[in-house]
Amino acid sequence: MKTILHRADTRGDANHGWLHSKHSFSFANYHDPERMHFGALRVLNDDTVSENRGFGTHPHRNMEIISIPLEGDLRHQDNMGNKTIIKSGDIQVMSAGTGIMHSEYNHNADQPVKFLQIWVIPNKQGVTPRYDQITLNVADRKNKVQQVLSPHPDDAGVWIHQNAWFSMSDLDQGKEVSYHLQDAQHNGVYAFILKGDATINGQALHQRDGLGIWEVESLDIKADSDTEILLMEVPMALN
Template sequence: MNVVLYRSDSRGTADHGWLKSRHTFSFANYYCPSRLNFGVLRVLNDDLVEPKMGFGTHPHDNMEIVSIVLDGELEHKDSMGTGSIIKKGEVQVMSAGSGVTHSEFNPSEDKPVSFFQIWLFPNKENVEPRYGQAYFDEADVANKWQMVVSPDGENKSLWIHQDARIYRGDFEAGKSVDYHMNNSENGLFLMVIDGKVEVDDYTLSGRDAAGLTDVGDKISVSVKKKSQLLLLEVPMTR
């Protein structure tokens, strides 16, 4: 197995006052030629938006965009006529396809919103834009992988135009957790939201991540401290 580490303190940073963001891959003013993407995973931003602030209306096309709210609420509006509030425990997907504009705003008077913004290259271009949103019960992440995004809506997950899967899991210390690959040619991107784990003799703590390739049939994750994990299985070629 090949392992590339993405330590928390090695990520790109942006501080706009109203927005504090950490960029796992090159984004906006952060550019690192060795961190352009991991397979079809193009963006994994760790965003914190202050109350009553947000991203104004802006365009996207030919990208699968996933937002996972960790704390607080995020208000979404788009050119498809969608208007919604995304809360903790909810996940949003948007297929930008042939083109869409949208805005994201923290509607709270006093509480920041923390969320992951994830972009994946699609396997079909110029599709009709679409939107999806769902709540995933936190009880279903206790010591197991909960699929929130998939290519086909399996197990009530949200679907996207890509052979990629996104999982969350909350694991107790002392657990040894296996993940079985859906496609052995895919790569895995594992991020520790908080806690501490060990994979292939590498220790990962809060917001550390590892890109894993040539995994074989499965990986095993040893949980050293109670941990919240984000796991993406993605094709390594577009």
């Protein structure tokens, strides 16, 4: 088993006033050659956007982009004709492929929106751009592991062009669960603590800590307090 630990307070910190972003990996003006990616996981941004503010129309290409709202509502619009509101409990995916243009704004006038923006390097270049958004049943992650993303269109959650699986778990203090890798030969898992405290394979973690684990078949997770966790299983080698 190999691991890499990223404590919450070691992340890149970009405060633009209307946007406060924490970068687990190098992004924009934050550059750390030791934190460029974890396998195919290229970006994990922990964003807080002020009321009625947001990201104007901008392009993406050849990247799988996943947004997970944690608090508040996010308003999305793109050049494929999609105009949607993404709420806590939803997950959104865009396959940028040959190129997309989109904007994201805080839909609320009375509270910030907090969300994760995640980029996964795809295993196919130049695909037709695609958008999807679903509402998850958050009860399905209570004291167990809920799959929210996979490589398969007919599987649970959204899907992307990569041999990757995301899962979420909401655990009461003292509860224990296991996560078995879908492809232990090629993949690793980046575990991100959304709330609370947990021990994963013997490593104590706290809110917004990240732990990358590879060359392992499973994760043993114990909630040291009420905790919420995002697990991102991705290939360790890039095509």
